[in-house]
Amino acid sequence: DSGVTQTPKHLITATGQRVTLRCSPRSGDLSVYWYQQSLDQGLQFLIHYYNGEERAKGNILERFSAQQFPDLHSELNLSSLELGDSALYFCASSVATVSPGDEQYFGPGTRLTVT
Amino acid sequence: LAKTTQPISMDSYEGQEVNITCSHNNIATNDYITWYQQFPSQGPRFIIQGYKTKVTNEVASLFIPADRKSSTLSLPRVSLSDTAVYYCLVGDYKLSFGAGTTVTVRA
Numbered sequence: 468d469s470g471v472t473q474t475p476k477h478l479i480t481a482t483g484q485r486v487t488l489r490c491s492p493r494s495g496d497l498s499v500y501w502y503q504q505s506l507d508q509g510l511q512f513l514i515h516y517y518n519g520e521e522r523a524k525g526n527i528l529e530r531f532s533a534q535q536f537p538d539l540h541s542e543l544n545l546s547s548l549e550l551g552d553s554a555l556y557f558c559a560s561s562v563a564t565v566s567p568g569d570e571q572y573f574g575p576g577t578r579l580t581v582t
Numbered sequence: 583l584a585k586t587t588q589p590i591s592m593d594s595y596e597g598q599e600v601n602i603t604c605s606h607n608n609i610a611t612n613d614y615i616t617w618y619q620q621f622p623s624q625g626p627r628f629i630i631q632g633y634k635t636k637v638t639n640e641v642a643s644l645f646i647p648a649d650r651k652s653s654t655l656s657l658p659r660v661s662l663s664d665t666a667v668y669y670c671l672v673g674d675y676k677l678s679f680g681a682g683t684t685v686t687v688r689a
Contacts, residue, residue, distance in 0.1 A: 469625065469627070471625075502679075509679060509680055509681050509682070510620075510626065510669070510679035510680075511679075555623070557625045557626075559625065559626075570616075570628045570631065571626075571628065572628070573624075573625025573626050573627065574625055575624065575625060576623070576624070576625055578623075
């Protein structure tokens with residue numbers, strides 16, 4: 468158990484809908500990262516928040532957005548869902564801002580299925 | 583940004599040592615090398631990290647030659663439970679994890 472929690476574990480929804488994925492980092496960790504893992508794309512970095520502020524963006528679509536709240540939990544919002552958004556979404560946390568190679572602790576993931 | 587190349591898959595047997603080499607020819611001076619392990623439908627788990635020479639922990643060893651253009655993750659005496667995907671990262675997370683190396687350990 469990494470100490471990172473994600474809810475829900477599974478989510479099935481229809482195209483065009485909007486969903487919110489939630490992540491609680493390990494106690495004391497200020498950084499939260501979101502990743503998407505699909506069969507054909509591997510594990511792709513989406514976005515990084517540190518202590519409530521966005522720090523870096525990766526291959527995140529404009530239909531997706533995220534935020535980190537004062538209690539440090541984070542939410543990833545996915546809207547206008549398409550079939551291709553079906554994937555495993557992981558949240559990870561680390562102690563501080565990522566200097567090259569900071570160890571990240573990953574949550575169990577949320578499996579999103581868009582039908 | 584440093585790009586990594588590692589084998590797609592490797593097979594081994596229980597009790598053997600598994601060595602996975604990752605190539606990173608354009609590694610930057612301040613880049614660290616980090617390896618993660620991922621089991622199916624689980625999040626990746628940090629294994630080991632190094633900058634140069636050799637690093638060892640209770641799980642693995644990481645060998646980095648002087649030119650740092652490659653690195654080798656060594657898993658001693660693997661068991662069936664070591665069957666997983668192993669990712670080599672150079673630099674920071676924004677590079678994403680790539681395809682990794684699928685290691686299959688057989689009895």
